Amino acid sequence: MTTLPTEKVAVIGGGSWATALVKILCEQPQVQVRWWLRNAEDIAHIRTYHHNPSYLSDVYLPPRKVKVCERLKESIRGAQYVILAIPAAYVQEPLREINATHLRDKRIVSAIKGMVPTTNQLVTDWMQDTYQVPLSHMCVIAGPCHAEEVALEKQSYLTIASTDQACAADFARLMTCRFVTAHPLADLYGVEYAAVMKNIVALASGITHGIGYGDNFQAVLVANAMQEIRRFVTAVDPRERDLSASAYLGDLLVTAYSQFSRNRLFGNMIGRGYSVKAAQLEMKMVAEGYFAAKSIYTMNQRYQVPMPITNAVYRILYEGAAPVHEMEELKKHLK
Numbered sequence: 001m002t003t004l005p006t007e008k009v010a011v012i013g014g015g016s017w018a019t020a021l022v023k024i025l026c027e028q029p030q031v032q033v034r035w036w037l038r039n040a041e042d043i044a045h046i047r048t049y050h051h052n053p054s055y056l057s058d059v060y061l062p063p064r065k066v067k068v069c070e071r072l073k074e075s076i077r078g079a080q081y082v083i084l085a086i087p088a089a090y091v092q093e094p095l096r097e098i099n100a101t102h103l104r105d106k107r108i109v110s111a112i113k114g115m116v117p118t119t120n121q122l123v124t125d126w127m128q129d130t131y132q133v134p135l136s137h138m139c140v141i142a143g144p145c146h147a148e149e150v151a152l153e154k155q156s157y158l159t160i161a162s163t164d165q166a167c168a169a170d171f172a173r174l175m176t177c178r179f180v181t182a183h184p185l186a187d188l189y190g191v192e193y194a195a196v197m198k199n200i201v202a203l204a205s206g207i208t209h210g211i212g213y214g215d216n217f218q219a220v221l222v223a224n225a226m227q228e229i230r231r232f233v234t235a236v237d238p239r240e241r242d243l244s245a246s247a248y249l250g251d252l253l254v255t256a257y258s259q260f261s262r263n264r265l266f267g268n269m270i271g272r273g274y275s276v277k278a279a280q281l282e283m284k285m286v287a288e289g290y291f292a293a294k295s296i297y298t299m300n301q302r303y304q305v306p307m308p309i310t311n312a313v314y315r316i317l318y319e320g321a322a323p324v325h326e327m328e329e330l331k332k333h334l335k
């Protein structure tokens with residue numbers, strides 16, 4: 001019997017998605033995971049009980065496959081792949097520990113569906129600028145996939161996007177297991193922007209649901225949102241792409257309709273009258289759409305693409321506009 005060479009993969013982040021990705025990686029016989037989490041109590045608990053106490057706590061994390069690390073530098077040492085799975089708003093702080101040299105010759109995989117708020121950049125652009133990682137050394141994990149369903153081993157699909165098809169195909173192999181099928185795709189920027197924008201739509205979907213709009217309105221909102229995403233992505237990165245594919249439309253649908261969606265839940269609270277602060281305090285998890293609404297709105301001051309849904313969400317979250325009033329206004333733009 002031939003033994004496969006060991007592949008070391010670093011996972012950075014301790015939330016639901018990081019935990020789900022570690023679970024997927026543990027399905028690969030040749031993979032060893034080095035997992036960095038910021039929370040010392042979570043690290044101690046995982047070492048003792050082999051479960052993450054804070055997120056997806058039912059998932060078993062086999063100690064022979066998973067080594068948890070206090071230091072980020074330690075987790076990436078010798079790793080071929082470094083997966084970033086922290087909400088974009090918080091990705092800068094832990095990475096301060098390292099510089100471009102530490103990442104040289106590694107493949108960087110962004111599992112993040114958000115933009116770095118201080119620079120309004122996609123994570124891949126920010127990694128290029130800050131750590132000089134060539135775009136061809138990066139992949140993005142996309143597709144309609146909730147961590148909670150991965151934990152339950154429900155059949156899921158992922159899309160691995162990269163400008164380097166060999167890199168995408170290679171990493172897709174590591175993400176494919178009994179309950180996950182991953183496919184490579186060449187459209188890195190399109191996939192990344194669509195993933196950021198679907199979070200804003202999920203917020204809108206939650207807000208309208210919270211106010212009391214029904215399924216008929218939701219369906220029109222989502223259909224119009226797809227057109228809004230098309231307009232923006234085409235303006236920012238014009239190229240042929242099939243937006244009906246799972247990485248774009250599939251992700252929009254799951255986030256706008258699923259009971260597991262953080263962004264929809266956050267929007268729902270806003271629609272029901274919570275303040276932004278109160279909704280954030282209520283949720284342990286992070287709704288990326290909150291930060292994305294500001295980044296995309298700001299970017300669009302340059303592109304001037306018609307974006308009535310993003311504009312409405314931005315005004316509600318950042319200008320204190322009343323959700324009911326904004327949705328009344330939005331109705332005039334929907335067809």
Ligand SMILES: NC(=O)c1ccc[n+]([C@@H]2O[C@H](COP(=O)([O-])OP(=O)(O)OC[C@H]3O[C@@H](n4cnc5c(N)ncnc54)[C@H](OP(=O)(O)O)[C@@H]3O)[C@@H](O)[C@H]2O)c1
Nearest residue numbers: 014015016017018039085086087090112113146147285286
């Ligand atoms: N969840 C999914 O199904 C899913 C699927 C695909 C992609 N994603 C993407 O994966 C990324 C990570 O999201 P997630 O779902 O794993 O997050 P999550 O379950 O909502 O957990 C929140 C994460 O953010 C960290 N965090 C919260 N406040 C922080 C702060 N002030 N400073 C630093 N870190 C802070 C938490 O760390 P502590 O626990 O230490 O507080 C935790 O790791 C996001 O970009 C998300 O869009 C998620």
Ligand SMILES: O=P(O)(O)OC[C@H](O)CO
Nearest residue numbers: 143144145255261262263
């Ligand atoms: O639906 P959300 O807001 O929890 O986002 C999670 C993932 O992006 C779904 O693919």
